[in-house]
Amino acid sequence: MRSPRHVRTSKHSAQHGSQHSSAPVGTTVPADPSRRLSVALACADGDWPHEDWPAPDDPYVGRVLPLSPPYRALRERPSESTESAVDVVVLRCEDPSTAFAELLKAMGAMSAPVIVLSPRRDTETVVEVFRGGAGYLVEGDYCTHMLSSAVMAATVGHTYLSPTACAALRDAARMMPGGGEATERMRALLSPREREVMELLSTGLGAQEIGLRLGLSEKTVRNNLSNIYAKLDARGGTDAVLRWLGAPYSDTLGPLGSTAR
Template identity: 75%
Template sequence: MLACAEGDWPHHDWPAPDDPHVSRALPMSPPYRGLRETDVDVVVLRCEDPSVSLAGLLQEMGAMSAPVIVVSPRQDVEAVAEVVRRGAGYLVDGDYCTCMLSSAVVAATAGRTYLSPTACAALRDAAQPVLDGRAETERLRALLSPRERQVMELLSTGLAAQEIGMRLGLSKKTVRNNLSNIYAKLDARGSTDAVLRWLGAAPVLRA
């Protein structure tokens, strides 16, 4: 579902007829009345101010389990961190293409948090002002092997196990084994938690 003001969605050619992953997008304008009665796999929220719009959307969603991806021009640390803390993916305007948007939707259905490069950089910056946070991040990263660090760098950009394997020349099973070891070493509950710890943003998001 495309949650945005009428006429505010910039990609009128998405999804493309030959998109192998996204077959249909249903537009819905705020205040999203009737959303709970709609059967959707992923909600893509296009908004100017995620701190206001995402809270309103989540309230309207209620107990719906559909994952959310935020598309916004905001790229400051506070905006990105708040969105990710709420469990949503984040794409910054001008920082992604429609292929990445489709990849973000697929990642969301698999329980992964997809971040565009600028959003990812914002989370990295989130921990920079806190010296202890940097030290803790480096301590956690030192626990990982060189291969596990490569896997985490790719995972933090939103790639799935199969895509990571293709980049590194590894089987999907080997990547999944690496991820299991990484989660254990970082004491992470899953991929999103591991990425936040890897980027050094977890302490900020949980404050």
């Protein structure tokens, strides 16, 4: 699987959506919050289920650029306009295991984050997409407001998962070796407050929602997360959640890809 394509947005999740931070070295800077975003919509003709999205008053998404397989238009445009015109790529597909790889190939060196929409909810598929750095929304498990939030969240380095996708990731971590006493020793490195923050993060809440649950400011939650990442030697929220759940990211899921970004 290729290295992560990185999402970047303001964490404005729907009630149970997940926004795991996963911004690696080389991630592009956050989008300008003063303008609405442009989304490349990658799906087969007539296969998009949300004709009313984005709504005219959508606070995050301003325009959608339809793309049909094999998505060559992403690279055929002049490079200077491709990167500036497309903030996020949304892939709607039946089988992410093939369509996601095809999309990444078409994107080439493009660094725009990707969000996958699919009816597939099996653990293997969700983990594969998550390892590739993309958000994942299971059909029937999200609304268009959540989709817009996921797009926005992608622009500031959050990998957004719908509730079912988040549960699949947790199930995958529980089934993987590496838990038990080693996991408890790792968790003991955190303070009681940091453990509370991690438990909420692992259920799919973003920093804003965690702050509301714990009566903390968002800045305080983010400071806690920075300390947690350092203590767990985690590269970001994605890595930290997997370690917290007992599945060390680098050991159990394997490397993210052949190229570090």
